[in-house]
Amino acid sequence: MDLVSMTETARALVAPGKGILAADESTPTMAKRLGGIGLESTEQRRREYREILFTTMGIGEFISGVILFDETIRQHAADGTAFVEVLREHGVIPGIKVDKGTTPLAGFPGEVVTEGLDGLRGRLAEYVSVGAQFAKWRAVISIGDGRPTAPALEANAHALARYAALSQEAGLVPIVEPEVLMDGTHSLERCAEVTAATLRSVYEQLTRHRVVLEASLLKPNMVLSGADSPVQASLGEVADATITVLRETVPAAVPGIVFLSGGQSEQDATARLDAMNRRGPQPWELSFSFGRALQAPVLRAWVGDEANRDAAQAAFLHRAAMSGAARIGSYEPEMEAPSASRL
Numbered sequence: 001m002d003l004v005s006m007t008e009t010a011r012a013l014v015a016p017g018k019g020i021l022a023a024d025e026s027t028p029t030m031a032k033r034l035g036g037i038g039l040e041s042t043e044q045r046r047r048e049y050r051e052i053l054f055t056t057m058g059i060g061e062f063i064s065g066v067i068l069f070d071e072t073i074r075q076h077a078a079d080g081t082a083f084v085e086v087l088r089e090h091g092v093i094p095g096i097k098v099d100k101g102t103t104p105l106a107g108f109p110g111e112v113v114t115e116g117l118d119g120l121r122g123r124l125a126e127y128v129s130v131g132a133q134f135a136k137w138r139a140v141i142s143i144g145d146g147r148p149t150a151p152a153l154e155a156n157a158h159a160l161a162r163y164a165a166l167s168q169e170a171g172l173v174p175i176v177e178p179e180v181l182m183d184g185t186h187s188l189e190r191c192a193e194v195t196a197a198t199l200r201s202v203y204e205q206l207t208r209h210r211v212v213l214e215a216s217l218l219k220p221n222m223v224l225s226g227a228d229s230p231v232q233a234s235l236g237e238v239a240d241a242t243i244t245v246l247r248e249t250v251p252a253a254v255p256g257i258v259f260l261s262g263g264q265s266e267q268d269a270t271a272r273l274d275a276m277n278r279r280g281p282q283p284w285e286l287s288f289s290f291g292r293a294l295q296a297p298v299l300r301a302w303v304g305d306e307a308n309r310d311a312a313q314a315a316f317l318h319r320a321a322m323s324g325a326a327r328i329g330s331y332e333p334e335m336e337a338p339s340a341s342r343l
């Protein structure tokens, strides 16, 4: 893909009313998710579960793209159609997670850096050949005593920039994901400060590495109070703090910002995105790239039983529709009522 097509893909991923499904859980993360509903994680079961998501009728109305994992991008639906094709038939753009997870950063206890740059050029070429149009790399920053340190921010931002440059070279739109974790007792203000420092470092490195921002997307955390903080910021405070930090740090050349849900409840994540979109136009589109906030109710409805397939797909379509509404600032909590979710 050339730059013009990459820019078009980036814009299509943040089209009005639509956002991204992050279904790129690594095999260990999938084992955790399936374990949560009492199931053993086998390749067959992971395939069956993802097939439920990808074959849900009507998802193309609310889902612009799906991030896949290495195993998933090679899998097929029960009728033999490649998952990539199943998604395309719904008008959904296939993407791929290309990082190899985090490893402790030597010399910096409690901090991590994301691996996966070695051999990345070759892997990207292969993902393009199986149909990927965009990529994702996740860096993880934690807040704690003396954390994050400047070297940890720098190492992670540098890796994100090298990944993003390689992705564009291969013709893939890079989703740049620096996640500041919500774990901890910190305040909203501390999260705002760390998120701003992280994003400044990321955009400095992206610029130095000649990444074309118009053909990239940002996937950040929302600015939140620490999950264990006794003081929890209100909906309005979260929306205002998040927009303020983003306006200070994210260049207007970036077409869209797609939030991760990061362990927020599905309704919190949806309501907060909605509140931000009600604040009026911003330099970039504000959308979602939720994993748990789109999938948690699907797993609960399915619990591994084929008889629950329809209920699981209804739960997915409902969450996608709620997120799609939040994407344009037209979500109302009343839309969550059971009668409203019946199809």
Ligand code: 13P
Residues within 6 Å of the ligand: 022, 024, 138, 177, 260, 261, 262, 263, 289, 290, 291, 292, 293
């Ligand atoms: P969550 O929305 O569950 O945080 O997942 C998004 C994601 O892709 C994390 O890398």
